Amino acid sequence: MALNIKDPETEKVVRQLARQRGLSLTEAVRMAVRSELDKDELSEEEKARRIAEAQEWLQDFYRKHDIKPAERSMTKQEMDDIVGYDENGMWG
Numbered sequence: 001m002a003l004n005i006k007d008p009e010t011e012k013v014v015r016q017l018a019r020q021r022g023l024s025l026t027e028a029v030r031m032a033v034r035s036e037l038d039k040d041e042l043s044e045e046e047k048a049r050r051i052a053e054a055q056e057w058l059q060d061f062y063r064k065h066d067i068k069p070a071e072r073s074m075t076k077q078e079m080d081d082i083v084g085y086d087e088n089g090m091w092g
Helices: 008-021 025-040 044-064 076-083
Strands: none
Touching: 008 025
């Protein structure tokens, strides 16, 4: 069964991955999809280990650059306001 990719951005990134890794387009798609599927198959222990590792890295980064972590997360509205999106998702 063949795939017919009609999205220019998808084609662009598949070609980029194939070029960078020296793969055929088919191999690049297979590798990318397999990588995503493998993430879903991680054990709970592995997920917890990766999260803990990322949190430790972030804390080290904060200390190294003398950054005080945020006391709360921004709301979606606050993020949209910073980027400049309006109610239609466009820049105002």
